[in-house]
Amino acid sequence: MTRAVSAIVGMGPGNGAALARRFAADGSPVALLSRGTDFSSQLARELPAARAYACDASQPEAVQAAFAQVAAQQGPVGTLIYNAGSGAWGSVEQVSGADLEQCWRVNTLGLFTAMQAVLPGMKQRGGGAIVIIGATASRRGGAGAAAFAQAKAAQRALAESMARQLWPQGIHVALIIIDGIVDLPRTRAQRPDKPESFFVQPAAVAESAWWLTHQPRSAWSFEIEARPFGETW
Numbered sequence: 038m039t040r041a042v043s044a045i046v047g048m049g050p051g052n053g054a055a056l057a058r059r060f061a062a063d064g065s066p067v068a069l070l071s072r073g074t075d076f077s078s079q080l081a082r083e084l085p086a087a088r089a090y091a092c093d094a095s096q097p098e099a100v101q102a103a104f105a106q107v108a109a110q111q112g113p114v115g116t117l118i119y120n121a122g123s124g125a126w127g128s129v130e131q132v133s134g135a136d137l138e139q140c141w142r143v144n145t146l147g148l149f150t151a152m153q154a155v156l157p158g159m160k161q162r163g164g165g166a167i168v169i170i171g172a173t174a175s176r177r178g179g180a181g182a183a184a185f186a187q188a189k190a191a192q193r194a195l196a197e198s199m200a201r202q203l204w205p206q207g208i209h210v211a212l213i214i215i216d217g218i219v220d221l222p223r224t225r226a227q228r229p230d231k232p233e234s235f236f237v238q239p240a241a242v243a244e245s246a247w248w249l250t251h252q253p254r255s256a257w258s259f260e261i262e263a264r265p266f267g268e269t270w
Contacts, residue, residue, distance in 0.1 A: 042109055044068040046151055046193055047092055048094050049079040051221045052170060053120050055239035060116065068107045068114070070094075071121075086111075092184065094121040094147030104154035110216050113158040119148045120170045124185040132184040140188035148192055152199060155181060156208070164207035166250040168258020170242070171198045173216040200259050209257050211249045213242065216264035237265055 043060040047053050048071035060083040061067045069077040070092035070112060077089035088111060092103035107114060123143035126132075159165030175193035179184035193212060199212035218224050220236035226237070242263050252258060264270060 041109060041165070042066045042068050042111045043116040043118065044070060044104070044114045044149065044151075044155070045120060046070045046092065046100075047119065047121030047170075048080070050076065050240045051219045051244050053077075054080055055243035056118050056120060056246055057084060057087065058209040059243035060118070060242070061085060063247065064131040066111045066115070068111055070103050070107075073107045093140035094151070095123070095224055097146065097150040098230055100147060100150040101154055104151065108158070109115050113162060115159065115162065115165050115166045117151060117155050117165070117260055118170070119151060119167070121147050122170070122172070123188070124180065124182075125184065137184040138189060140184045141191060144182060145167045145191040145195060149195060150248075156203075159208050160206060164209075165167075166209045167180070167199070167203075167211070168246045169210075171196070171212045171214045173214055175214065179218050197259065204257065209250065209252065209254070212260045213240065213245055213249070214262045216235060216270060217268045234265055235267055237263060 043065040045053060045056050045067065048057065048069050057067055057069055057080055063230060066086040067083055067084060067087045069087060071077045072093045074089045074091050081087040081089040090103045090106055090107055093099040110162045119141050123140050152167060169192065171193055172189045174182050174186040175189035196210055203210055215237055217237040220238050224236065245261060
């Protein structure tokens with residue numbers, strides 16, 4: 038049987054790149070899906086059996102077209118990592134309906150459409166894995182996250198619904214709740230007084246995602262948390 042593809046939706050120099058490198062290191066063909074392809078194309082050249090695809094997660098037609106390309110060029114998707122995210126920050130008096138819709142489109146509708154695209158192939162193969170990169174905002178709505186928290190809460194609810202449906206069919210749906218600031222050049226620049234231990238390391242998040250996709254079926258996890266030891270919780 039042809040080795041299934043690991044598809045990662047949402048590419049950037051943080052979690053997206055780390056996820057791509059970790060799953061490529063396992064020998065899997067890797068599909069890198071993102072709205073722009075400048076970064077993902079460069080990364081694809083560095084990884085064996087990797088391809089970059091343009092995919093605006095907020096547009097269902099674009100998601101469907103991208104996954105059709107993946108299937109035609111690389112083969113069936115056995116692992117889906119949904120890392121796409123969009124945040125608009127402000128209180129309910131500061132954000133707009135358009136802000137909320139965009140957050141929901143990227144975080145929830147994009148996941149919904151990507152799942153629909155990969156499930157037929159996973160069912161045909163008799164199993165698969167879907168890992169969603171979530172956020173603490175899905176559990177508590179901060180005053181300044183009136184749009185983002187709603188979208189992430191909807192994403193978590195969708196993930197749980199799909200897990201309840203798909204686990205009995207051999208498809209492991211799992212969620213990683215990130216609680217903290219991801220280590221990126223811009224987040225370091227914004228917090229120059231913080232030590233490395235303050236930040237969530239993308240490579241560690243990627244390792245957690247890889248571990249989820251390799252758990253024994255008798256002890257699957259639905260939700261795990263990723264936070265640095267110094268984070269207050």
